Amino acid sequence: MVLRQQTAELIREVLKKNPQGLNITEIVRQIRVNRNTAGRYLEKLLVSGQVELRHLGMAKIYALANRVPVSAVLSISSECILQLDSSTRIVFINDTFSRFLSVPANELAGKNIEYTPLVTAFDDLFPAFMDRVHAGLEGTEWRGELGPVRGGIYFSYRIAPTALDHGQKGVSVILEDITAAKMAGACLRESEERYRLLAESSSDLIFVIDADDRVEYVNSYAAAFLGTTPAEVTGKARALLFPPQIAHRQGKMLQEVFSTGKSLHSEGPLPVDGEMRWFDYVLVPLKSPDGSVRSVMGISRDISGRKQAEETLKNSEERYRRLLQQSFDAIVIHKKGIITLVNEAAVALAGVSSPDELVGKPILDFVHPGSRELVQARVATFTDQSRPLTVALAEEKFVRPDGKIIDAEVLATSFPDDGGVAVQVVFRDITRKKELAEALRQSEEKYRTLVEHSQNGVFIIQGRKILYVNSAFARILGGRTEDFTGGDFGACIAPEDRDRVLDIGHRRQRGEPVPETYECILLKRDGTTRVIVSLDAGLIQYQGAPASMGTIRDITEQKHAEAELRESSGMLRAIFDSTFQFTGLVTPKGILTDVNRTALDFTGITRDEAVNRPFWEGRWWQGDTVRVQQLREAISKAASGTFVRYETMVQGVGVAVVDVDFSLKPVFDPQGNIRLLIAEGRDITARRRAEDALRESEERFRRVFEDGPLGMAIVDRNRRFVSVNRMCCEMFGYSEDELRKKTIEDVTHPDNRDEDAAQMQKLYAGKITRYRTEKRYIRKDGSVCWGSLTVSPLRDKNGKIVSTIGLVEEIAGRTETKEVS
Known part of the structure; x- marks a missing residue:
């Protein structure tokens, strides 16, 4: 203009x-x-x-103004200063800026900025810089940071609309080198972060009253407290804004400051929304050059909220203390490797009688030599990091004071504590788990050895595809194992038996009752030689899907039938006893006729103590009439030809109880009569615990999300609100249903939308892990507010970003009153 x-x-x-x-x-x-x-x-x-x-x-x-010419001052300034006219031609450039560009100032004057070395100096940042320049020519001032540019330099820059000579429209660009500040130490960054959080969380009422008892200034928080805006309050008589009694008390305090010229500090009650709240008041005189009090500035703080926060913090710390002491997992907190706090579970895990035997000692004193280097590195990492950090779950060894070695899963998380960093370490004893894993590995190795040396052919198929055969299978059909693995099982069956055998296999994998043992004719690999076999198969879970596992026995020479039958029975017994799941054979009337070694070892009884008696009287079910009744009903149902499967618990040695996936499968003879029931139980305790842990984690997140003090929102890839919490709704003035019909752009100030979208693109592209910014938002009533925004990605199980979660904290005292449509 x-x-x-x-x-x-x-x-x-x-x-x-x-x-x-x-x-x-x-x-x-x-x-x-x-x-x-x-x-x-x-x-x-x-x-x-x-x-x-x-x-x-x-x-x-x-x-x-009474100063030397601007150009003379700008020329010697340590800042890079540039002035452009409305055509973006250089009107003035100081020596500092020309030295940065390595070009004399007289060679740059009059040139369009887009044809100067500034383009290459700013590189990819130049287009965004020019957008700010053009906005400045339209009257919009911009302040921000720019970098890194050529030479790795960072600038704090300001672009301001400028009236040039004779009032022409122009723009001034001022760049200040802040590279050194960017390299400041971690202590400075932590101090600045704390100061920033303190400033942004301020909720003081700030106002200025002139000598005529009229409002000269009021901040947005104070105006909102009065249910209005700063523009509507400014210039009004103060006494008209409050109830008479309160206005009178305020007037006496203001008059004292005006008359004495001294500050005044007081506290007092004030009714707010039907409840009495306490405020802290500080009144400060603002004096004219002659020393007279021109106005009075007041700062008022709602200290009832502070007291409530102190009470909330006290309750939170008490809840954490109870959780710490009641946790089944051992929890240790240390600072710089020295133990400061332990819970009762940690005392028990360490085998000591009191926390005093652990507190104050280096945590490395309890680390096994084989894990010491890893723990030392982790302690050093936490000590060097000022921000919270979580180290992935790891397995480590520890040594108790009595010399016993413990295997543990360890999860470590750091958190700020009294100006330093403390580390919370959660230990879960997995010594027994590793012992069982080793026993299982040995058992599987024995099973693998048994299968590979079996005289019967062993196979696993899914559909018609052969997934595994042992050497005996290959030998019976005249080939090598690799000749059959991955091939079509149907090609191994004689034409007259192919449909029948494949149909039995398909029905078995669907869970339908089928005979487990039957005779059929297979073809050797040459395609013509026929072999009569006894095929025995059952249903298993293999690589996450149902599969048929079984054996074949060559019974072509009838004279060897009896010997081969005995050998096959022995092999089946070995396989039966070597399986890791609980397996038993039950008559249709519920009498247990056989049980494998796994089930016997789990309860600590012998085979003679278990067989030839009702299955529900076995030690696995003792002490629980509900489970016994459920088992009897399941046996009755399976005896009618129905496959039964459900989840239950079984009793082991002592007080050991595990969750199992239990099933009863009827076995038919060639005439279709049910000969027996196969009872199987697979330990699913670990899965159940994982599911419980997931539910607890989701519940904790739900509580933090719904009851958190910050505005929180989950946004999909299309930038539409998926979920919002109560604070987010209050901040923007919408209901939850209204916000979920909107996008981020609907509540973002037009001047912030492009930058916001660019940051979101970088986040989804993986160029940044999160971003933080201060931006303006548009409330439902059209008013504008400032908020501090932190956006982080949410990923699926494959690590792909599917949505984002944003945390918004309203910046008090920085609200604009202009309405934006």
């Missing part, structure tokens, strides 16, 4: 007559223009250097 000479001259003339300076209210009274018009002209005179601004308390005092 070009200055209207007459109005600008009137302002200069008034300021000339008052060299001590005037505030905008005093200027408006003398030149008789409205406040907004005077503000625009003063801003232009400030930018052109004709007027200076100083602050007196909360007031802004304007005076005529």
